Amino acid sequence: MNNETAKKPLLAVRDLTLDIATPNGTVRILEDVALEVHPGEIVGIVGESGSGKSMTALSVLRILPPTAKIVSGGIDFEGVDLATLSARRMRSIRGRRIAMVFQDHMTTLDPVITIGAQIVEAYRIHHPRSSRADAHARMVETLTQVGVLDAVERAKQYPHQWSGGMRQRAVIAMALINDPDLIIADEPTTALDVTIQAEILAVLRELRDRRDLSILLITHDMGVIADMADRIVVMKEGKIVETAEVHALFSSPQHPYTQKLLDAVPRPSAEVSEVAQPEAAEPAVLEVENLVVEYNRTWRRKGFHAVDDVSFSVPKGKVVGLVGESGSGKSTIGKAIVGLAPITSGHIRVGGVELKELRGSAARKASETYGMVFQDPASSLNPRMTIGECIGEPLVAHRQSMSRTARRERVVELLEQVELPAAWVTRFPHELSGGQRQRVGVARALALEPELLIADEPTSALDVSVQAAVLDVFQELQQRLGFSCLFISHDLAVVELLSESVVVLQRGQIVEQGDARSVLNAPQTEYARRLVDAAPLPDPARQRARHLTTITTA
Amino acid sequence: MKRPSLLPTSAVNLVPTVQESSPDKLALRRFTRNPIAVIGVIALLITVLASVLAPIISPYPPTAIDLTNVRQPPSADHLLGTDSTGRDVFSRLLAGGQISLMVGFLAALMAVAIGTLAGVAAGWFGGIIDGIISRIIDIMLSVPAVLVIIVLAGVIGPSVPMLIVVIAGLAWPTPARIARGVVLSLREEEFVQAARAFGSRTGFIIFRHLVPGVLPPIVVSATLLVAEAVLLESSLSFLGAGVQPPESSWGNMLNEAQSLTVLSSMPWLWVPAGLMIAITVLSAMAVGDGIRDAIDPRKNT
Numbered sequence: 001m002n003n004e005t006a007k008k009p010l011l012a013v014r015d016l017t018l019d020i021a022t023p024n025g026t027v028r029i030l031e032d033v034a035l036e037v038h039p040g041e042i043v044g045i046v047g048e049s050g051s052g053k054s055m056t057a058l059s060v061l062r063i064l065p066p067t068a069k070i071v072s073g074g075i076d077f078e079g080v081d082l083a084t085l086s087a088r089r090m091r092s093i094r095g096r097r098i099a100m101v102f103q104d105h106m107t108t109l110d111p112v113i114t115i116g117a118q119i120v121e122a123y124r125i126h127h128p129r130s131s132r133a134d135a136h137a138r139m140v141e142t143l144t145q146v147g148v149l150d151a152v153e154r155a156k157q158y159p160h161q162w163s164g165g166m167r168q169r170a171v172i173a174m175a176l177i178n179d180p181d182l183i184i185a186d187e188p189t190t191a192l193d194v195t196i197q198a199e200i201l202a203v204l205r206e207l208r209d210r211r212d213l214s215i216l217l218i219t220h221d222m223g224v225i226a227d228m229a230d231r232i233v234v235m236k237e238g239k240i241v242e243t244a245e246v247h248a249l250f251s252s253p254q255h256p257y258t259q260k261l262l263d264a265v266p267r268p269s270a271e272v273s274e275v276a277q278p279e280a281a282e283p284a285v286l287e288v289e290n291l292v293v294e295y296n297r298t299w300r301r302k303g304f305h306a307v308d309d310v311s312f313s314v315p316k317g318k319v320v321g322l323v324g325e326s327g328s329g330k331s332t333i334g335k336a337i338v339g340l341a342p343i344t345s346g347h348i349r350v351g352g353v354e355l356k357e358l359r360g361s362a363a364r365k366a367s368e369t370y371g372m373v374f375q376d377p378a379s380s381l382n383p384r385m386t387i388g389e390c391i392g393e394p395l396v397a398h399r400q401s402m403s404r405t406a407r408r409e410r411v412v413e414l415l416e417q418v419e420l421p422a423a424w425v426t427r428f429p430h431e432l433s434g435g436q437r438q439r440v441g442v443a444r445a446l447a448l449e450p451e452l453l454i455a456d457e458p459t460s461a462l463d464v465s466v467q468a469a470v471l472d473v474f475q476e477l478q479q480r481l482g483f484s485c486l487f488i489s490h491d492l493a494v495v496e497l498l499s500e501s502v503v504v505l506q507r508g509q510i511v512e513q514g515d516a517r518s519v520l521n522a523p524q525t526e527y528a529r530r531l532v533d534a535a536p537l538p539d540p541a542r543q544r545a546r547h548l549t550t551i552t553t554a
Numbered sequence: 555m556k557r558p559s560l561l562p563t564s565a566v567n568l569v570p571t572v573q574e575s576s577p578d579k580l581a582l583r584r585f586t587r588n589p590i591a592v593i594g595v596i597a598l599l600i601t602v603l604a605s606v607l608a609p610i611i612s613p614y615p616p617t618a619i620d621l622t623n624v625r626q627p628p629s630a631d632h633l634l635g636t637d638s639t640g641r642d643v644f645s646r647l648l649a650g651g652q653i654s655l656m657v658g659f660l661a662a663l664m665a666v667a668i669g670t671l672a673g674v675a676a677g678w679f680g681g682i683i684d685g686i687i688s689r690i691i692d693i694m695l696s697v698p699a700v701l702v703i704i705v706l707a708g709v710i711g712p713s714v715p716m717l718i719v720v721i722a723g724l725a726w727p728t729p730a731r732i733a734r735g736v737v738l739s740l741r742e743e744e745f746v747q748a749a750r751a752f753g754s755r756t757g758f759i760i761f762r763h764l765v766p767g768v769l770p771p772i773v774v775s776a777t778l779l780v781a782e783a784v785l786l787e788s789s790l791s792f793l794g795a796g797v798q799p800p801e802s803s804w805g806n807m808l809n810e811a812q813s814l815t816v817l818s819s820m821p822w823l824w825v826p827a828g829l830m831i832a833i834t835v836l837s838a839m840a841v842g843d844g845i846r847d848a849i850d851p852r853k854n855t
Contacts (some may be wrong), residue, residue, distance in 0.1 A: 059643035338751035367753030383577055386764050390745075394752040428576050444748075 044229030118156025591844020673733025
């Protein structure tokens with residue numbers, strides 16, 4: 001797009017400064033934000049949560065919260081300043097010239113209206129005189145363009161009948177139907193699996209190429225941005241720290257924060273390492289044998305098999321990664337181990353103890369041998385309990401003879417292990433940041449010195465740099481304390497970083513397992529290969545080379 | 555395997571965050587900033603205090619009859635005048651407050667205690683237990699309260715303890731439903747799942763995780779129940795099925811105002827009692843609204 005940068009920009013945000021009034025005074029959300037989007041260009045805004053990237057997008061469309069106020073600066077769209085435009089004229093631009101694709105396809109679509117009707121509505125708002133038949137034809141055409149097969153029939157369906165990836169296509173179609181010049185996509189693929197993400201990104205790329213559409217892409221994922229953007233704007237705390245062309249940014253980041261962000265991204269290694277020698281039969285801490293977890297079984301109906309005949313083991317002191325897309329049953333396996341999902345048949349042994357038959361106090365006794373770190377640190381800690389009480393909870397359950405002071409000492413020791421200050425025992429979860437909360441989650445899981453730690457997507461709710469820090473703490477603790485770990489994640493790079501071996505799941509069944517590096521770099525099965533290929537690399541050159549090979553091999 | 559420590563600055567963000575404060579303290583702070591709720595609390599406190607101190611404040615015994623001073627308008631001797639048997643209206647108002655508020659608070663407390671336990675049990679255990687408790691709730695909600703109490707008053711005779719028990723017995727389904735709903739969503743929360751995964755006992759989970767989560771909405775419904783119970787007691791006493799003369803309650807004080815002459819020419823006989831009922835009910839509701847707004851996480855500042 002270099003030849004086009006000389007042209008007039010389609011959108012130019014000039015030194016935008018935005019305040020939001022809160023009960024505790026006004027807070028500056030954006031400061032002197034300046035960026036340009038040229039016709040046919042994809043500009044990516046990256047930054048961590050709270051960096052103001054979404055607020056920038058919302059100000060362009062002027063759908064800011066009522067307490068927000070544009071203090072200075074302007075937003076030029078084809079020479080018109082959107083910041084001062086009348087509400088009425090703004091409406092004719094919103095959706096018609098600039099359209100938005102939101103993150104959450106679940107809440108963007110109305111569950112009680114058919115998908116087709118919703119897309120038609122988006123069209124007729126701006127074309128009130130168009131006939132129903134025209135609008136319908138256009139809707140079908142747009143859906144087909146975003147890759148919906150059999151659009152006529154599928155448009156009659158309701159959102160719950162569409163899968164997540166299909167719904168996101170519908171949302172894109174809704175944005176596209178008025179033939180806008182600019183699409184603002186706010187984390188358009190964050191709620192999707194990697195393979196679906198790859199498809200959606202391909203749809204957006206193709207639209208850009210075919211219609212000369214400009215896209216302002218907001219994301220926290222360096223892989224997505226490397227894959228998509230022509231130019232990248234890096235934001236931090238409401239300010240732009242760096243703007244650069246994509247290859248330049250990844251190869252020679254100028255600002256220290258950009259460097260930090262890039263360093264924090266776990267990178268899949270490029271080459272296959274020598275296959276590690278299978279170690280002399282270490283006793284397995286966790287053995288899962290022919291595990292079946294069945295939900296909704298009734299006496300006359302077969303249930304749904306969330307986990308179907310899965311066998312693997314975690315050797316002592318090792319980390320085993322469990323990967324797969326949503327719905328693959330990876331979390332269910334973790335839940336079955338800790339007793340939150342039923343073991344329909346098969347065996348789970350932790351430290352040689354069969355968990356299936358255990359009830360009551362024996363089950364409670366066995367739960368001393370494992371700890372679990374949950375996905376969302378915001379909801380896995382009781383908001384009404386202090387950090388100390390949260391970490392001490394397993395101690396209360398299992399060490400009833402432990403004195404109050406001894407328990408407190410242990411809690412402080414655990415806090416120090418996860419590198420949090422001891423004085424925080426009296427704090428409440430809402431006073432901590434996401435990463436700090438997840439450290440508390442790790443401390444709680446380690447309270448009883450378990451032999452086995454189950455980590456269910458422990459960092460997927462965190463920003464990359466925070467994720468890197470939490471993973472560091474985790475890795476260090478694992479090496480020091482020597483616990484075994486079942487690490488459940490959808491992020492292949494994280495799994496490769498942490499674990500020696502990996503188990504790939506699809507629809508409740510194991511499709512491939514083995515040494516982590518060899519599975520993730522040279523997958524043997526088709527599904528594993530698709531999973532690996534779909535994850536965008538945080539490296540524009542390699543990522544784009546992959547597009548070429550898919551095109552040439554297709 | 556170990557990556558270089560990339561993030562010395564953000565690895566541990568040791569900058570102290572906000573000052574220490576529990577969610578409950580934050581809610582209290584929001585509550586005290588709500589003028590209507592604070593006025594409600596003050597009005598309730600004054601009412602309760604006046605009723606509790608009735609024996610000391612009252613200028614006359616509330617049941618002392620003085621047939622020489624019947625239906626006297628307010629004067630220096632009788633602040634709010636006298637009623638049809640010459641009793642001091644102000645003294646009866648204070649004594650009546652004792653009864654009305656006692657019925658209101660005790661009935662609400664009992665209803666909330668029963669309702670919370672039943673609701674938490676239904677929500678947590680689910681299955682058959684939930685089915686049984688929920689059906690009982692449905693049945694109780696379909697019973698016309700006033701009718702039941704009038705019938706019971708006719709059969710076992712009207713009395714204050716009977717009023718309390720019956721009002722509580724009829725009111726507990728409301729908090730029970732709320733508690734059940736909250737527990738149903740709490741049990742899916744990860745922190746409750748975590749507690750189960752760590753092997754915490756059921757009792758610990760119920761009293762440490764569920765009940766504290768259930769209490770805020772229950773407290774809101776309790777304040778509304780107080781208002782409801784005060785109203786119900788008043789209506790029943792007015793109808794003669796509640797507190798019996800010579801004992802006084804706000805409701806049976808209104809009973810005297812049934813004739814048109816009293817209504818039109820002797821307002822001191824009915825305005826004070828009516829006003830007290832209205833003030834109590836309104837303040838209880840204001841407090842309830844204040845608590846609800848204070849614990850609403852969307853208003854988290």
